Amino acid sequence: MTFASRRTNIPPAGDDDDGIVRNILTRDGYTRVEGLAKVGDVAVYKNDDGKIEHTGIVCRTETVGAQPVVWIWSTWGGLGEFEHKSGVSPYNGEPEYWRLNL
Amino acid sequence: MSEPLVTQEHLADAAFDLLTSSGIERYVRMAKRAAIRAELRERALRDEIDAVQMFTRSVELWSGLALLSSRGESETELAILITALSTVGPKELVDVLLMALAIEQRPSLAWIAALARKLRSERLVTVDSAVSAPVGACYAPRVIAVCVTANSSSPAGPRTSSFGEDLTIACDARDEPHHIPMAA
Numbered sequence: 001m002t003f004a005s006r007r008t009n010i011p012p013a014g015d016d017d018d019g020i021v022r023n024i025l026t027r028d029g030y031t032r033v034e035g036l037a038k039v040g041d042v043a044v045y046k047n048d049d050g051k052i053e054h055t056g057i058v059c060r061t062e063t064v065g066a067q068p069v070v071w072i073w074s075t076w077g078g079l080g081e082f083e084h085k086s087g088v089s090p091y092n093g094e095p096e097y098w099r100l101n102l
Numbered sequence: 103m104s105e106p107l108v109t110q111e112h113l114a115d116a117a118f119d120l121l122t123s124s125g126i127e128r129y130v131r132m133a134k135r136a137a138i139r140a141e142l143r144e145r146a147l148r149d150e151i152d153a154v155q156m157f158t159r160s161v162e163l164w165s166g167l168a169l170l171s172s173r174g175e176s177e178t179e180l181a182i183l184i185t186a187l188s189t190v191g192p193k194e195l196v197d198v199l200l201m202a203l204a205i206e207q208r209p210s211l212a213w214i215a216a217l218a219r220k221l222r223s224e225r226l227v228t229v230d231s232a233v234s235a236p237v238g239a240c241y242a243p244r245v246i247a248v249c250v251t252a253n254s255s256s257p258a259g260p261r262t263s264s265f266g267e268d269l270t271i272a273c274d275a276r277d278e279p280h281h282i283p284m285a286a
Contacts, residue, residue, distance in 0.1 A: 009124075011124070011125055013209075013212040013213060013216070014126050014212045014213055014215060014216030015125065015126060015216070016125045016126050016127050017124060017125030017127070017128075018125070018127070047127070047128065047131075051127060052125075053123075053124070053125050053127060053128045054124055054125075054128075075124065076121075076122040076124075077120075077121050077122045077123045077124045078121040078122075078173055079118075079121045079122055090118070090119070090122040091122075
């Protein structure tokens with residue numbers, strides 16, 4: 001969903017996330033966001049070994065008190081698409097954010 | 103269709119973990135975690151279930167999934183079973199099963215096929231390591247046999263190894279029908 005607008009699975013079923021997603025981020029010129037995430041940024045979840053195992057798109061941001069809250073839209077494997085807070089998902093903790101610089 | 107070998111509670115947890123995986127590395131990790139939680143290895147070692155039962159159930163689930171056009175709920179139990187079998191099952195049986203699953207091309211079995219390929223490659227590495235190990239349990243009977251042959255010129259006396267160890271018990275045990283232990 002993140003990179004192919006639902007036209008196909010990236011990675012294909014049964015393949016690994018890390019290689020192909022890392023390749024897309026590099027070749028398409030994404031850069032890591034150090035500050036606050038913005039709508040349209042790619043959220044990248046990594047496992048404890050630092051390998052990419054899930055991605056999503058930042059669909060909205062809000063502030064609760066002084067705390068920024070980032071909402072992600074992503075496909076949870078075969079379960080379907082979910083909108084969720086960045087830290088509330090089956091994946092590992094908080095994601096990194098990557099931005100396409102056009 | 104036989105009874106499930108994994109409880110509904112474990113299946114529910116595992117289904118969520120497996121179905122939310124978008125890459126094979128996470129899928130394999132979740133399958134291993136689910137197999138540990140289901141305690142299939144421990145149950146097999148306690149003889150509550152046996153590898154043939156797990157194998158038979160796996161083939162049933164595989165046949166059922168093969169009829170579907172997309173992923174089905176029995177994928178979860180099949181993933182757990184083959185993951186457990188890869189650690190406790192008899193080598194020949196497991197190798198045949200994993201190899202057959204690994205070349206499956208039906209969409210309903212895409213993830214199971216990928217899991218089987220990963221498990222199979224891990225087993226190949228493990229077997230290679232075991233073979234290259236200088237001292238292994240599988241070599242023990244041959245070592246004993248060589249030592250006994252060396253001492254066979256004195257049949258009436260106690261059988262001893264070249265290091266002077268008493269081999270009588272070991273040799274007697276070797277002559278008995280023996281259970282082939284499951285892979286470590």
